[in-house]
Amino acid sequence: MATSRYPRRGAPQVRLRIGFVLIAMVLSVFGGRLVQLQGLDPGSYAAMAAAEGSRDVVLPATRGDILDRNGEPLAESVDGVMVIADPALVNTDEAGNPVDRAPQLAKLLSTKLDVDYVTVLERLRRTDTRFQYMARAVPAAKAAHVLDRARARGFDGLTTQRDPIRVYPAGDVAANLVGFLGTPLADGTPQPLAGFERTFDAQLSGTDGSARYSVAAGQKIPLGEQTVVEAVDGEDLTTTIDRELQWYVQRVLRQTVYGARADSGVAVVMDSRTGEVLSLADYPTYDANQPLESDEADLGSRAMSDVYEPGSVEKVLTLGALVDAGRVTPRTRLTVPPSLARQDRSIGDWFDHGTIKLTLAGVLAKSSNIGTVLAADKFEGDELRDYLTAFGLGEATDVGVRGESAGIVPSGSLWTSQTQDRVAFGQSISVNALQMAAAINAVANGGVRVDPSVVRGTATTDSGQRVGTDTTTSRRVLSEEAARKTMLMMERVVDPDAGVAPRAQVPGYRVAGKTGTAQRASSECGCYDGTFTVSFAGFAPADDPRFTVYVVVQNPRNGGGGGSVAGPAFSQIMGYALRRYAVPPTSTKPSDLPVEW
Amino acid sequence: MPSPVSTAALRQRAPRLAEAAVERARLTVVPRARTRAARVPFVSLVTLLLLGGVVGLLLFNTSMQQSSFTATSLEQRATLLSAREESLGMQLENLRDPQVVARKAQQLGMRVPAAPLFLDLSDGSVQGDPVGARVVAPVLLDPRPAARPSLLDPPATVVRPAEGVLSDGRGDAAAAERGARNGAEARAERRAEKKAEKKAEKKAEKKAQKKAEKKAQRKAEKQKAKKKAERAKKNRDA
Numbered sequence: 138m139a140t141s142r143y144p145r146r147g148a149p150q151v152r153l154r155i156g157f158v159l160i161a162m163v164l165s166v167f168g169g170r171l172v173q174l175q176g177l178d179p180g181s182y183a184a185m186a187a188a189e190g191s192r193d194v195v196l197p198a199t200r201g202d203i204l205d206r207n208g209e210p211l212a213e214s215v216d217g218v219m220v221i222a223d224p225a226l227v228n229t230d231e232a233g234n235p236v237d238r239a240p241q242l243a244k245l246l247s248t249k250l251d252v253d254y255v256t257v258l259e260r261l262r263r264t265d266t267r268f269q270y271m272a273r274a275v276p277a278a279k280a281a282h283v284l285d286r287a288r289a290r291g292f293d294g295l296t297t298q299r300d301p302i303r304v305y306p307a308g309d310v311a312a313n314l315v316g317f318l319g320t321p322l323a324d325g326t327p328q329p330l331a332g333f334e335r336t337f338d339a340q341l342s343g344t345d346g347s348a349r350y351s352v353a354a355g356q357k358i359p360l361g362e363q364t365v366v367e368a369v370d371g372e373d374l375t376t377t378i379d380r381e382l383q384w385y386v387q388r389v390l391r392q393t394v395y396g397a398r399a400d401s402g403v404a405v406v407m408d409s410r411t412g413e414v415l416s417l418a419d420y421p422t423y424d425a426n427q428p429l430e431s432d433e434a435d436l437g438s439r440a441m442s443d444v445y446e447p448g449s450v451e452k453v454l455t456l457g458a459l460v461d462a463g464r465v466t467p468r469t470r471l472t473v474p475p476s477l478a479r480q481d482r483s484i485g486d487w488f489d490h491g492t493i494k495l496t497l498a499g500v501l502a503k504s505s506n507i508g509t510v511l512a513a514d515k516f517e518g519d520e521l522r523d524y525l526t527a528f529g530l531g532e533a534t535d536v537g538v539r540g541e542s543a544g545i546v547p548s549g550s551l552w553t554s555q556t557q558d559r560v561a562f563g564q565s566i567s568v569n570a571l572q573m574a575a576a577i578n579a580v581a582n583g584g585v586r587v588d589p590s591v592v593r594g595t596a597t598t599d600s601g602q603r604v605g606t607d608t609t610t611s612r613r614v615l616s617e618e619a620a621r622k623t624m625l626m627m628e629r630v631v632d633p634d635a636g637v638a639p640r641a642q643v644p645g646y647r648v649a650g651k652t653g654t655a656q657r658a659s660s661e662c663g664c665y666d667g668t669f670t671v672s673f674a675g676f677a678p679a680d681d682p683r684f685t686v687y688v689v690v691q692n693p694r695n696g697g698g699g700g701s702v703a704g705p706a707f708s709q710i711m712g713y714a715l716r717r718y719a720v721p722p723t724s725t726k727p728s729d730l731p732v733e734w
Numbered sequence: 735m736p737s738p739v740s741t742a743a744l745r746q747r748a749p750r751l752a753e754a755a756v757e758r759a760r761l762t763v764v765p766r767a768r769t770r771a772a773r774v775p776f777v778s779l780v781t782l783l784l785l786g787g788v789v790g791l792l793l794f795n796t797s798m799q800q801s802s803f804t805a806t807s808l809e810q811r812a813t814l815l816s817a818r819e820e821s822l823g824m825q826l827e828n829l830r831d832p833q834v835v836a837r838k839a840q841q842l843g844m845r846v847p848a849a850p851l852f853l854d855l856s857d858g859s860v861q862g863d864p865v866g867a868r869v870v871a872p873v874l875l876d877p878r879p880a881a882r883p884s885l886l887d888p889p890a891t892v893v894r895p896a897e898g899v900l901s902d903g904r905g906d907a908a909a910a911e912r913g914a915r916n917g918a919e920a921r922a923e924r925r926a927e928k929k930a931e932k933k934a935e936k937k938a939e940k941k942a943q944k945k946a947e948k949k950a951q952r953k954a955e956k957q958k959a960k961k962k963a964e965r966a967k968k969n970r971d972a
């Protein structure tokens with residue numbers, strides 16, 4: 138009966154048993170394989186599986202631009218590539234026979250990519266390598282064009298890789314502030330070497346993203362694996378610099394340094410009300426696109442790193458402080474002897490004179506050291522020092538420019554009465570150009586000192602400091618009345634009859650300013666070496682100041698002083714700034730304070 | 735004595751209680767109800783679904799692949815175009831460089847005035863100093879060329895000739911004579927020598943040719959004579 142019920146398939150138990158045995162065998166094979174895959178080195182298998190048919194791509198982050206106050210680029214990033222050749226492939230024809238194609242390809246590349254023919258030829262002839270740079274930092278569009286050309290002519294073995302380019306469209310304009318990048322690393326990471334590029338690298342450089350997708354025959358598989366981590370682009374850095382003005386200031390400064398046969402020069406243009414630095418120019422400077430062509434000493438900002446004795450420009454601060462303290466007025470009468478004997482040495486004036494009768498305004502207009510020292514005798518204790526510190530001397534401006542030197546205001550036991558005498562007319566004290574410009578700007582801004590700034594908004598430096606226009610503070614140094622009186626005295630400086638710097642005038646405008654001619658201290662001999670620092674600081678329109686301009690020229694060899702060397706440069710720069718920002722003349726009567734009595 | 739009674743009889747005798755219910759409860763074997771649904775529509779439906787699914791999936795996949803190709807090529811095109819846009823932007827930036835603009839302006843004769851003037855449109859008055867503002871200072875656009883390296887200007891070599899003799903030999907009589915001889919005369923001599931040599935060579939060649947010709951003639955004559963003599967001998971013998 139059993140055989141008749143299951144004629145072909147056999148008894149169920151038997152069938153089940155056989156089935157189970159088979160299943161168990163198959164499963165144990167699977168189990169064994171599972172142990173092999175998961176137990177022994179699962180990582181490498183996972184990696185192999187991932188690598189099979191999938192492609193990893195770096196999504197490059199774009200480096201942020203450095204912009205001027207109007208959004209004009211001072212530094213910007215462009216997609217670039219490096220062109221790489223495989224010499225072995227270049228010198229092989231389609232059939233695989235060796236041919237000498239190096240000269241033709243070298244000719245093509247040297248004409249299209251501005252590279253040296255001989256260098257390229259030598260690289261293409263090498264047989265010990267299969268990777269040779271042909272050109273670096275080539276704009277992507279240009280490289281694509283050249284590669285198409287080469288392919289059309291039958292050259293094989295050229296490839297490209299990412300190699301971002303940083304361009305400085307205005308060349309040397311603000312180069313000392315902006316800085317530059319070095320040759321990027323092999324993976325395209327830029328190497329910031331100087332200036333803002335380095336200080337604000339964390340903000341400027343973004344984070345590269347990555348993408349991973351499956352490919353087949355060079356095409357994405359639509360439903361294959363696909364993960365994308367978007368790149369985070371770098372943020373732009375907006376400066377307070379005005380590119381056009383900065384360009385003009387740099388050209389005028391260069392011309393001035395040439396004309397005076399001087400060593401170097403600095404010019405600062407500040408917005409009087411906000412303390413924003415519209416221009417911070419250095420000469421000698423460099424082309425940010427070709428930093429290696431310039432002297433290494435020219436790659437920083439002398440305006441911030443070089444300190445010097447300001448000379449007579451500092452008298453503005455001394456006399457302003459005296460007026461503020463209520464010790465003198467612009468009409469205070471002083472009898473100025475030919476020379477003044479003080480404890481350790483006698484003090485003289487830059488011009489020979491007998492005993493003359495000058496008002497305080499006349500002391501400033503004629504730039505008399507003796508008159509200033511006589512007036513400064515009215516200070517009590519360390520009053521002058523406190524005022525100078527309040528003006529911001531001896532304290533770094535911390536605007537975000539690298540390598541700032543804070544200068545020295547003598548303190549403690551070094552602040553003797555002799556020191557005070559010399560400090561009163563700008564010796565025995567050292568400043569950097571931006572500090573001094575900010576101090577003079579306090580007079581322009583109605584006695585309120587505003588922190589200077591070169592970065593708009595806020596930015597964090599590589600040392601973690603927050604800088605920028607949003608972080609600036611201001612403090613009152615002089616009363617409004619004292620500042621106005623000081624301004625009226627400064628206006629006499631550019632008067633053709635009363636003052637020493639008529640060439641600093643801007644036609645049609647009221648200008649207040651002060652010349653400076655200071656002996657230069659040499660670190661080699663520890664003495665004054667007979668060379669000079671000449672400078673001019675001032676603001677306009679005098680009764681409603683918009684800009685403060687400070688021009689400093691180091692070691693002029695034409696025998697010029699602050700009025701004749703820096704004065705005309707001041708006038709040109711101020712005239713340009715007033716025109717550019719459409720500041721009309723105030724049409725008020727200029728100061729007519731008496732200079733003599 | 736009660737007679738044994740068969741169960742059937744007993745059943746017959748027993749009152750037929752709830753007979754209908756018992757009858758109903760009785761199980762009987764019934765033939766299995768086989769509803770034969772038509773197979774063809776079902777199979778064809780499944781086949782159709784499967785086929786439709788597979789073909790649809792295939793089409794869908796193909797179209798996805800196609801659009802992926804398009805996407806890739808469009809992406810490449812976008813990259814290329816954005817690179818082109820960037821390089822054009824770079825060119826534009828170069829043209830907007832203040833230096834370039836200033837150079838063009840200077841070429842057109844434009845200058846930077848010393849100060850601005852303001853024209854009040856309401857009353858036509860000019861604010862500012864019209865005379866002073868017209869003073870123009872030319873802007874030096876380019877840096878001075880870099881100083882020539884001293885390597886390119888080596889110190890001059892100074893030669894001090896003997897007293898009374900100039901450095902080129904003038905004033906030295908013997909040298910002058912030698913110089914003159916070495917000059918024109920020697921050259922003329924050499925030329926003459928060369929000519930003579932060439933002539934001699936040609937003569938020698940001609941002589942040699944003539945000699946060879948004569949020799950050949952003489953030989954030929956001798957041979958002729960010999961042949962004549964031989965023939966004469968033969969004739970004699972015959």
